[in-house]
Amino acid sequence: MKGRSERKAVKEDRLSRNDRGSFTKTLTPLQLMELDACTQCGQCLKHCPVQDVTGNPSISPPEKIRIFREFIKATRGLRARLFGPGIDPRLIEDFSKAVYECTTCGACGQNCSVGIFTQRLWPSLRREMVRRGLGPLGSQAEMPEHVLNTGNPYGKPASERFSPWFPEDVKVAEKAEIGYYAGCTGSYEAIPMVRGDVSVIGATGEPFTMLPAEEEVCCGFPLFITGQHDLLEDLTKRLVAAYRAKGVKTLLCSCPCCVNMMSRDWPVFYGRDLPFKIRHITQFVADAVRAKKLTFSSGLNERVIYHDPCYLSRGVGIIEEPRAVLRSIPGVQVLEFDRHGLRSRCCGAGGAARKIFHENAVAMARLTIDEAVAKKADRLILSCPACYAKVNEAMEGYEKQITITDIMELFAEVIRRG
Amino acid sequence: MRILLPIIAYCVYAAFCWRVIFHALVWYRAAVELGRGTGRPHRDSLRIWTETAADVLLFRRLLYENGLLWICAWTFHVSFLLVLVRHMRYIMNPVPECIAGLQPLGLFAGYILPLSVIFIALIRTTVRERYVSRSNYFILGLVFLIGITGLLLHIFRSDLVGVKEFTLGVFTFSPRPVPQSPLFVVHFLLVLLLLLFLPFHLFIAPVIMHEARKREAGLKRMLHER
Numbered sequence: 001m002k003g004r005s006e007r008k009a010v011k012e013d014r015l016s017r018n019d020r021g022s023f024t025k026t027l028t029p030l031q032l033m034e035l036d037a038c039t040q041c042g043q044c045l046k047h048c049p050v051q052d053v054t055g056n057p058s059i060s061p062p063e064k065i066r067i068f069r070e071f072i073k074a075t076r077g078l079r080a081r082l083f084g085p086g087i088d089p090r091l092i093e094d095f096s097k098a099v100y101e102c103t104t105c106g107a108c109g110q111n112c113s114v115g116i117f118t119q120r121l122w123p124s125l126r127r128e129m130v131r132r133g134l135g136p137l138g139s140q141a142e143m144p145e146h147v148l149n150t151g152n153p154y155g156k157p158a159s160e161r162f163s164p165w166f167p168e169d170v171k172v173a174e175k176a177e178i179g180y181y182a183g184c185t186g187s188y189e190a191i192p193m194v195r196g197d198v199s200v201i202g203a204t205g206e207p208f209t210m211l212p213a214e215e216e217v218c219c220g221f222p223l224f225i226t227g228q229h230d231l232l233e234d235l236t237k238r239l240v241a242a243y244r245a246k247g248v249k250t251l252l253c254s255c256p257c258c259v260n261m262m263s264r265d266w267p268v269f270y271g272r273d274l275p276f277k278i279r280h281i282t283q284f285v286a287d288a289v290r291a292k293k294l295t296f297s298s299g300l301n302e303r304v305i306y307h308d309p310c311y312l313s314r315g316v317g318i319i320e321e322p323r324a325v326l327r328s329i330p331g332v333q334v335l336e337f338d339r340h341g342l343r344s345r346c347c348g349a350g351g352a353a354r355k356i357f358h359e360n361a362v363a364m365a366r367l368t369i370d371e372a373v374a375k376k377a378d379r380l381i382l383s384c385p386a387c388y389a390k391v392n393e394a395m396e397g398y399e400k401q402i403t404i405t406d407i408m409e410l411f412a413e414v415i416r417r418g
Numbered sequence: 419m420r421i422l423l424p425i426i427a428y429c430v431y432a433a434f435c436w437r438v439i440f441h442a443l444v445w446y447r448a449a450v451e452l453g454r455g456t457g458r459p460h461r462d463s464l465r466i467w468t469e470t471a472a473d474v475l476l477f478r479r480l481l482y483e484n485g486l487l488w489i490c491a492w493t494f495h496v497s498f499l500l501v502l503v504r505h506m507r508y509i510m511n512p513v514p515e516c517i518a519g520l521q522p523l524g525l526f527a528g529y530i531l532p533l534s535v536i537f538i539a540l541i542r543t544t545v546r547e548r549y550v551s552r553s554n555y556f557i558l559g560l561v562f563l564i565g566i567t568g569l570l571l572h573i574f575r576s577d578l579v580g581v582k583e584f585t586l587g588v589f590t591f592s593p594r595p596v597p598q599s600p601l602f603v604v605h606f607l608l609v610l611l612l613l614l615f616l617p618f619h620l621f622i623a624p625v626i627m628h629e630a631r632k633r634e635a636g637l638k639r640m641l642h643e644r
Contacts, residue, residue, distance in 0.1 A: 036618045037626040042549030043483040057549050066551055113480040114623045115630020317637035
């Protein structure tokens with residue numbers, strides 16, 4: 001007879017084999033139901049920005065869902081139980097690439113005839129690919145190490161996080177009820193945006209605090225979105241504790257991805273409600289304008305077109321405030337993209353795919369530029385550092401040109417004029 | 419055939435039950451294994467339930483996306499339901515008055531059903547952003563064939579008493595002779611095949627539609643709580 005420890009070892013080995021085989025480990029029960037709920041109607045294809053530039057249905061949302069269902073069936077279905085799991089390794093590799101080629105903008109889910117929350121489903125599928133050693137792709141794999149060593153996913157020195165751009169005339173309090181989180185992409189790749197943020201917060205006269213450059217580490221979003229969850233709990237707890245120690249009651253941030261991570265995922269990784277509120281910078285500024293804390297007499301006689309970042313509109317429902325901020329500037333006429341608000345089209349920078357699938361991202365960004373130019377806008381207004389970096393990059397060498405400005409960069413300029 | 423057809427029917431029924439159990443098991447296991455939430459729970463309300471009901475019964479989300487596909491898909495599902503109700507008379511004895519009263523409507527729906535399938539297939543294969551998987555083609559083709567064979571059975575007046583005795587026998591686990599109609603056998607086998615590959619979104623989509631409404635209502639409060 002087998003001994004107790006031997007039986008336990010056999011049981012553990014079986015559990016471990018099941019664990020490796022299962023494709024349902026990283027999905028919530030609701031997400032598993034969402035996979036079943038897809039009617040395969042294909043209506044989402046016309047909203048998918050990746051489809052806009054590739055026209056390849058094999059990497060479309062319903063096809064990804066169909067294949068993932070097949071994976072579950074192949075590992076948990078009757079045939080798998082009788083004859084063992086059988087999945088073509090090449091199919092799973094192609095699937096993994098398709099999942100990472102997505103910008104996770106969530107337009108497919110927003111326009112889904114059932115209402116599947118794809119903005120959260122795709123990152124979960126990516127997490128499954130990471131668990132299987134098939135993801136992340138390219139430089140995405142270096143992000144955890146960069147975050148550990150430098151605090152940001154780009155591997156840039158922490159000492160250069162604020163110093164190259166922080167305005168000398170803006171004072172940061174040691175402790176304050178308002179905190180500001182600049183974020184990695186803004187600090188290193190979209191400097192006019194974060195400079196604009198602190199200039200505008202400073203102009204309200206409200207005391208605000210920030211963490212030292214070495215302590216303001218990555219919010220975790222790039223790791224979350226690429227399916228690399230190992231560091232997330234630690235990052236969240238470090239940041240929450242640091243802001244709490246500074247007496248922060250409201251944490252401001254302008255990066256839609258960070259705001260999304262903070263409001264949706266930090267409470268999960270922190271284990272309870274956060275001890276402070278999260279607010280997008282445009283909410284704070286719109287309130288300040290209403291309360292007449294920000295006053296200016298000069299205007300701007302321009303037609304501006306505002307692009308809704310996917311993780312700001314579909315992610316956390318901030319749609320009206322950026323428009324309110326822009327309309328508060330005398331003389332500004334706000335134009336809309338055909339797809340705007342909850343239905344906005346991704347500029348191509350989402351899902352940490354902009355550096356891996358560079359050509360796709362540039363092509364998507366150029367669609368945004370094309371429409372802005374066609375609508376005869378004087379300025380394309382963005383409010384996301386990733387959008388800002390990618391759309392600017394896409395305009396290099398492109399025949400159509402338009403002035404690209406971050407919303408706070410513009411507002412800071414108007415305030416400066418007085 | 420007397421034994422074979424009921425055996426096939428019971429095998430398909432068992433396989434269908436297995437599929438239901440398998441799906442329920444997957445969700446249950448995932449719930450136990452994962453045991454974590456996805457953030458703040460969404461609040462429910464009468465308004466959300468009303469919107470969900472409109473989404474489920476009127477396919478409102480599809481209406482926003484593609485009016486032409488919506489009218490075909492809605493007609494398809496309603497006619498399928500009416501045909502299904504019409505067929506209840508074969509497994510009920512006596513036939514309730516409400517089922518008997520719906521017979522003419524069910525017959526009309528029987529003519530509409532294959533037409534709606536043709537239109538759905540046409541729309542799905544001709545739009546620019548077309549996406550039709552093999553399983554789509556399979557299900558659409560299967561329903562079309564079921565509809566056509568059903569209509570032919572009606573047109574050629576098959577042995578209705580024999581059909582009822584057989585289906586009632588299958589449902590009460592006391593098999594009776596198979597009607598002497600090859601067309602009926604084909605129709606019956608096609609229905610069994612459909613049961614085997616019945617898309618599960620029929621059961622789950624309403625749940626997800628409700629979750630989507632709750633999420634959309636919650637989105638407005640996401641960063642706007644006091």
